Amino acid sequence: MARPRAFDPEDALLKIKETFWRLGYEGTSLQDIEAATELKKQSLYRLFGDKRKMYLAALEHYEAHEVRTALKALEREGPARVRFRALFDEIVEGAIASGDRRGCFLCNACTDQAQLDDETRKFVRKQLEAALQAFEEALSAEKAYAGNETLRKEQAAGLMAAYFGLRVLIKGDMPESVLRGAADAAIASISAN
Amino acid sequence: MARPRAFDPEDALLKIKETFWRLGYEGTSLQDIEAATELKKQSLYRLFGDKRKMYLAALEHYEAHEVRTALKALEREGPARVRFRALFDEIVEGAIASGDRRGCFLCNACTDQAQLDDETRKFVRKQLEAALQAFEEALSAEKAYAGNETLRKEQAAGLMAAYFGLRVLIKGDMPESVLRGAADAAIASISAN
DNA sequence: AATGTTACGGACCGGTCAGTAAATAACAGC
DNA sequence: GCTGTTATTTACTGACCGGTCCGTAACATT
Incomplete structure (x- = not known):
């Protein structure tokens, strides 16, 4: 009309x-x-x-696309190490091959605006907690974590930190060897049994 | 005059x-x-x-004070786990007790300016590599790493990522439990023997 | 074809940005 | 007490900031 x-x-x-x-x-x-x-x-x-x-709409778009896709990858079958390996490798590969050093928009928002704008803080916090939840669920498949919620939560938080840290190292222009090292160390920290 | x-x-x-x-x-x-x-x-x-x-002078000031102090703490005697425990705990404690959620200025610079300004990128990269070196040396005290440079470098990169990731989680307003979990997971990933 | 509603485009708002010029003020050496 | 040098202060520049106004264009309904 x-x-x-x-x-x-x-x-x-x-x-x-x-x-x-x-x-x-x-x-x-x-x-x-x-x-x-x-x-x-x-x-x-x-x-x-x-x-x-x-800005907030852009963050939501990022969540609905990039984040969602990445977390979906964690839902596949298989040992936790394999699941997270896929997640971490894709990030490293992207930084190396296509030279994409934009990092993670959500992670950028944490350091950029989360402490300066209330709405951004709330949004970011919600997304981080959802991602943490997804990490935790991806670990549940592993016997070492299935029966130990405390350990599972701790490991999920650790992997989350490793993931964001890797993103920061990428933006900080670290060479491939360092990025691969950080990813490998993160995967190695996951109990396999 | x-x-x-x-x-x-x-x-x-x-x-x-x-x-x-x-x-x-x-x-x-x-x-x-x-x-x-x-x-x-x-x-x-x-x-x-x-x-x-x-901005660059401010970054240098940060390096000369905050970073230097933090890395000095890694040079103390004792097992690697104890050394890094001190480093990580101080960050978590600061975020919880005094509510200091500014994060790490160097880490902020990575996500903020490193990809947009050449001088900042070079400076940040240099500092990151120096910190990596310090992490690596702190691991040398441990037998598991002393004879294995590849593993040592990998673990150092992993701890670096964990450290920066923790800093991001702090800025992302994560609750104490998550911060402690991330720190504990990072420490637990260090081989003790 | 007239009307109501929305989209578009460009000029424009006050305010702020980083950076500069120039006048004044405080010192040292002579 | 004069001169040269540097610090401080005020005023200013032109560009750009986010945001708005308003005249015009394009459509659906009647």
């Missing part, structure tokens, strides 16, 4: 996500977003409200 | 460091720095050159 939108909001959000991902919240200007989406400011504001909401 | 400086440059740099540490590079304005140092812009520019140089 009115003029139809001439662009794809999902596609726009994807571009916004990539921009915030690369440049951070304060590092991204509306001009950057306009350039990335090829949209005018007004179209963006009508769709999202303001810059902060664009 | 000229008008003496009326403020302490070291003290000013300390305040600048704390501001960048808390707000990030783009999130910090010259006004923020003026307010923190109680100095006028011109005094800052004469002393440092520009904002970027202030």
Whole structure:
């Protein structure tokens, strides 16, 4: 009943996500977003409200796609070491092969905005806890952890830290050998039995 | 032979460091720095050159103080587990007790500026490699690692990732239980023999 | 074809950004 | 007490910030 939108909001959000991902919240200007989406400011504001909401929408998009995909990979059958090996290797491979050193957007958001913006903090915390839960479940398949919740939770937290730490080392320009070492050490820390 | 400086440059740099540490590079304005140092812009520019140089000077100050102190703690005598336990516990304790969730400035710099600014990248990389070296040396005391350089390097990288990951979990507002779990898992991954 | 509703585009808002110029002030050596 | 040098302060620059206004265009309904 009115003029139809001439662009794809999902596609726009994807571009916004990539921009915030690369440049951070304060590092991204509306001009950057306009350039990335090829949209005018007004179209963006009508769709999202303001810059902060664009950022949060971008984070949600990241969760719904990148994070979800990564956690899905943990649900496959097999020993815990194999499951996590797939997760860690994909990250290292991506950093080496395609030179993608953007890191993890969620991890970036932790260091960038979580302590400065309440909404971001709440969102990030919720996502981190969900990921932790997924890590824990992936460990349940292993006998060593199945009957020991404390140990399982501890190991899940440890793997989470290892994962985020690896992401930081990637952004910190560490060479392949270090990245592989960190990944291997994380996998080796998982009990196999 | 000229008008003496009326403020302490070291003290000013300390305040600048704390501001960048808390707000990030783009999130910090010259006004923020003026307010923190109680100095006028011109005094800052004469002393440092520009904002970027202030940031790099702040990073160097962090390295010369916080990082150096932390790595010194690893040089004490005793089993590797005890050495790293001290390092990790201090971080967790700081986050819990004093509510200090600023994280690690060097780690923040990795996710914030390392991929966007060449000088920062080089500096961060150098510091990360030095820290890695220190981790490796702290592991040399352990028999399991003394004779196996590959394993030692791998474990050092793993602990480094665990450390940075813990720092990210802290900024991501994770509860004490998760932080302690991550620290305990990291320590448990060190071979004791 | 007229109307109501939404989308678009560009000018524009006040404010802030990093950085600079120039005037004044405090010292040392002579 | 004059001169040279450096510190401090104020005022300013031009660009850019996030955000809004408003005139116009494109559609659906009637």
